[in-house]
Amino acid sequence: MRYAEVSVNSPIAQRRTFSYAIPAELGIDVGQAVWVPFGNKLLQGIVLELSPYPAVEETREIAAVIEPRPLLSPAHVLLARWISEYYLSPLFDAVALMLPPGFERKALTFVSATSIPGDFDPSALTPEQSRALELVRRRGKVSLRHVEKTLGRKKAQAIVSQLVKRGLATRSYELESVKAGPRVEPFLSLAVEASEARQEAARLRERGRAIKQVRLLEYLAQQTEPVPWAEVRQNVNRDKAVADALVRKGLVTWRQVKVRREPISYQDITPSPPLTLTSAQRSALEAIKSALAEGKAQTFLLHGVTGSGKTEVYLQALAEVIGRGKRGIVLVPEIALTPQTIERFASRFPYRVAVLHSKLSLGEQFDEWQRIRDGEFDVVIGARSAIFAPQPELGLIVIDEEQEWTYKQDDKSPRYHTRDVAIRLAGMTGAVVILGSATPDVETFYHAQRGDYHLLQLPERVTPRDGSAMPQVEVVDLREELKAGNRSLFSRALSQSVAQAVANREQVILFLNRRGGATFIQCRSCGFVLGCKRCDVPLTYHPAEDMLVCHRCNHRTPAPQACPRCLRRGIKFLGIGTQKLEQEAGYSFPQAGLLRWDSDATRGKHSHDEILSRFRRHQADILIGTQMVAKGLDLPLVTLVGVVSADIALNLPDFRAGERTFQLLSQVAGRAGRGTLGGRVIIQTYAPEHYAIQAASRHDYASFYNQEIDYRRQLRNPPFSRLACLVYSHTNDAWCQRQAERVKRQLAQEIDSQGLDIELIGPAPAFIHRLRGRFRWQLILRGWGLSEFLSGITLPQGWTVDIDPLGLV
Ligand code: ADP
Ligand code: ZN
Numbered sequence: 001m002r003y004a005e006v007s008v009n010s011p012i013a014q015r016r017t018f019s020y021a022i023p024a025e026l027g028i029d030v031g032q033a034v035w036v037p038f039g040n041k042l043l044q045g046i047v048l049e050l051s052p053y054p055a056v057e058e059t060r061e062i063a064a065v066i067e068p069r070p071l072l073s074p075a076h077v078l079l080a081r082w083i084s085e086y087y088l089s090p091l092f093d094a095v096a097l098m099l100p101p102g103f104e105r106k107a108l109t110f111v112s113a114t115s116i117p118g119d120f121d122p123s124a125l126t127p128e129q130s131r132a133l134e135l136v137r138r139r140g141k142v143s144l145r146h147v148e149k150t151l152g153r154k155k156a157q158a159i160v161s162q163l164v165k166r167g168l169a170t171r172s173y174e175l176e177s178v179k180a181g182p183r184v185e186p187f188l189s190l191a192v193e194a195s196e197a198r199q200e201a202a203r204l205r206e207r208g209r210a211i212k213q214v215r216l217l218e219y220l221a222q223q224t225e226p227v228p229w230a231e232v233r234q235n236v237n238r239d240k241a242v243a244d245a246l247v248r249k250g251l252v253t254w255r256q257v258k259v260r261r262e263p264i265s266y267q268d269i270t271p272s273p274p275l276t277l278t279s280a281q282r283s284a285l286e287a288i289k290s291a292l293a294e295g296k297a298q299t300f301l302l303h304g305v306t307g308s309g310k311t312e313v314y315l316q317a318l319a320e321v322i323g324r325g326k327r328g329i330v331l332v333p334e335i336a337l338t339p340q341t342i343e344r345f346a347s348r349f350p351y352r353v354a355v356l357h358s359k360l361s362l363g364e365q366f367d368e369w370q371r372i373r374d375g376e377f378d379v380v381i382g383a384r385s386a387i388f389a390p391q392p393e394l395g396l397i398v399i400d401e402e403q404e405w406t407y408k409q410d411d412k413s414p415r416y417h418t419r420d421v422a423i424r425l426a427g428m429t430g431a432v433v434i435l436g437s438a439t440p441d442v443e444t445f446y447h448a449q450r451g452d453y454h455l456l457q458l459p460e461r462v463t464p465r466d467g468s469a470m471p472q473v474e475v476v477d478l479r480e481e482l483k484a485g486n487r488s489l490f491s492r493a494l495s496q497s498v499a500q501a502v503a504n505r506e507q508v509i510l511f512l513n514r515r516g517g518a519t520f521i522q523c524r525s526c527g528f529v530l531g532c533k534r535c536d537v538p539l540t541y542h543p544a545e546d547m548l549v550c551h552r553c554n555h556r557t558p559a560p561q562a563c564p565r566c567l568r569r570g571i572k573f574l575g576i577g578t579q580k581l582e583q584e585a586g587y588s589f590p591q592a593g594l595l596r597w598d599s600d601a602t603r604g605k606h607s608h609d610e611i612l613s614r615f616r617r618h619q620a621d622i623l624i625g626t627q628m629v630a631k632g633l634d635l636p637l638v639t640l641v642g643v644v645s646a647d648i649a650l651n652l653p654d655f656r657a658g659e660r661t662f663q664l665l666s667q668v669a670g671r672a673g674r675g676t677l678g679g680r681v682i683i684q685t686y687a688p689e690h691y692a693i694q695a696a697s698r699h700d701y702a703s704f705y706n707q708e709i710d711y712r713r714q715l716r717n718p719p720f721s722r723l724a725c726l727v728y729s730h731t732n733d734a735w736c737q738r739q740a741e742r743v744k745r746q747l748a749q750e751i752d753s754q755g756l757d758i759e760l761i762g763p764a765p766a767f768i769h770r771l772r773g774r775f776r777w778q779l780i781l782r783g784w785g786l787s788e789f790l791s792g793i794t795l796p797q798g799w800t801v802d803i804d805p806l807g808l809v
Contacts, residue, residue: 006047028047028062030050034065037063089416111136189220226255275312281458292317297427299452303701328379329396384406419444472681475688491684493682512577512626543579544579559571595611595623618637640681645684722783724804728779731773744760750789761782
């Protein structure tokens with residue numbers, strides 16, 4: 001008998017595996033998916049280890065193999081174990097990261113007929129058993145559900161068991177099918193002849209009526225085939241009501257058309273050959289190439305300002321790795337996973353690039369996963385979770401914009417950081433890792449300085465002109481503006497520059513790190529601030545929808561006429577968000593075309609690209625947006641970037657607030673002057689002397705880093721320690737606090753008795769004290785070996801543990 005250690009898909013399983021005996025007839029491999037009995041259920045599991053001995057005395061047998069081919073490679077098995085141990089997550093949660101999309105499904109039981117044994121006596125069967133046997137034999141194989149329909153749910157299970165025991169039937173298990181139907185999109189077409197449509201359009205036009213309908217009719221009359229609504233929206237008419245009006249008149253019809261979307265359309269992509277590298281790029285590439293030649297795991301930090309040609313280095317490093325018969329994974333922040341980015345990779349490696357995109361349907365993701373595992377792609381590109389793609393012969397992992405916070409999964413278990421996972425995975429596969437950034441994470445840079453990573457630098461932009469400098473940055477002190485009596489959102493410097501740029505037919509980006517209109521709504525009579533009833537955050541007014549919105553739970557309510565507390569009519573809208581900024585910009589720059597880009601404006605599927613391509617085609621002069629506008633855009637006509645307020649990120653009670661501010665400002669500033677026209681940046685702030693703002697205004701990473709690392713050292717914050725954030729949540733605040741204090745005492749005792757150097761901070765109410773109706777208290781651990789320490793402690797239900805949290809808010 002051989003045995004398997006199986007990670008079982010059950011919440012009870014937690015961080016351990018379970019021993020199962022392997023029946024002689026099953027060939028079982030590490031990484032394989034199997035059905036195992038667990039309690040009185042049959043559950044999915046993944047085999048993580050084979051051994052000649054079971055870990056416990058009594059074992060049950062593996063019931064069946066789900067798929068003969070292993071789903072996890074040996075390296076992925078190790079990685080899953082590491083993730084579970086380090087991030088203290090249930091083992092199956094870690095395993096699930098590496099399974100094909102849609103894998104977690106229920107088992108369907110099937111019953112098949114066997115050949116009737118010679119000594120079979122039909123009269124020994126009850127009438128119900130005979131009926132069931134007849135049913136199975138007639139069809140050869142039926143689902144248990146089908147038997148249940150005939151015999152009733154309770155009886156069917158027992159009767160099938162009796163048949164199986166007598167050797168008259170066998171059971172088998174299959175996954176229920178993926179619930180991912182084909183994708184359909186709405187199309188518009190004429191319901192009448194084109195000539196009739198033209199006549200009708202002419203009639204309406206003569207009467208000077210419904211001009212939008214006229215235009216839409218004329219447009220459709222020119223088409224030979226039904227047109228996707230998305231295309232209609234782009235070309236003639238954005239208003240669905242106009243189309244519906246024509247439908248009611250019987251002139252036009254909607255159709256739902258099935259479309260199969262290839263993640264990449266190569267139609268419009270022309271292959272792009274490698275560029276001749278600058279000398280800085282060349283020496284960076286040489287260092288990477290020799291690491292690839294050695295075939296040992298190594299990590300590089302490629303530190304280069306925006307536009308310094310990092311992507312070209314990634315591309316040529318990938319070509320090198322492919323030349324060596326290996327493959328690569330490229331990670332970009334979700335928001336940067338645009339057609340523009342994909343195209344750069346796809347045009348260098350035509351038909352050899354896979355995209356893993358959360359916007360693909362489950363079925364599409366599943367197909368892509370299978371094809372990757374079959375080795376069809378040299379390069380896999382995707383956001384965070386693409387690090388777990390089943391890319392065989394992994395030789396290179398690129399993480400672009402490695403400082404991005406979205407690389408940490410912090411909303412569900414496992415709370416992993418992609419960078420740390422990638423470095424682990426590389427260690428297990430001998431791959432090379434390139435971390436790329438203009439403003440590296442302070443911890444990453446610290447490791448590069450210490451020599452844990454190799455530091456490669458691209459200090460200058462590659463531009464068509466001779467070594468053009470970074471854009472000039474001006475910091476405007478808003479206190480001075482107030483003194484001078486200017487109460488508008490725009491300082492004198494900013495409003496003059498915007499007007500000038502628009503007059504020159506150049507483009508402007510206005511950045512504000514907060515969406516919505518008024519960011520808090522207060523009663524002038526009693527001072528009451530309207531907050532979300534379930535979360536402890538002020539509501540934000542969104543003028544476009546005329547609604548109050550909670551930015552935590554997205555709860556929406558109409559704005560009240562009177563104060564809910566004092567019932568007087570004194571509600572005032574204070575603070576600013578992007579929607580308010582849009583209004584104000586409309587008053588201040590009436591000649592300019594405005595476009596807003598934030599998550600409210602981009603609920604739909606293509607609207608990111610739509611907004612961006614409208615701006616690129618210069619259909620608007622000013623782009624107003626949240627941090628989305630800061631990421632990776634290359635817009636040559638933008639000569640001015642205005643940061644309307646630099647202070648929002650700065651005022652968060654978190655040790656990374658300075659870093660966050662520096663990164664945001666640097667990224668936003670990097671948007672200006674990408675073309676030949678040059679560019680400038682204006683930063684408005686109430687804290688012009690802050691080191692993060694000062695350093696960002698001089699594009700001076702080194703001075704920011706030196707100051708920041710000093711603070712980190714003094715306060716013993718990462719990288720001079722590690723943190724763990726423990727949060728307890730409960731509907732009763734006082735209970736929550738007591739519970740947190742109890743756990744603190746328990747931890748303190750344990751730390752003491754083990755003689756560890758771990759600090760306990762708190763418990764304190766979390767920054768968002770109340771979330772979705774539950775109160776939250778947090779406890780911070782600071783020191784080393786936190787996972788190891790915490791793994792020996794059983795926390796009561798209701799606690800979440802976040803190892804290496806992003807922030808403490
Ligand atoms: P980054 O990734 O650092 O922001 P990119 O790789 O996007 O920089 O390069 C910025 C621009 O310079 C791009 O338009 C790119 O095509 C161009 N570029 C990069 N390397 C070279 C080179 N060696 N010669 C000419 N142009 C280059
Ligand atoms: Zn809320």
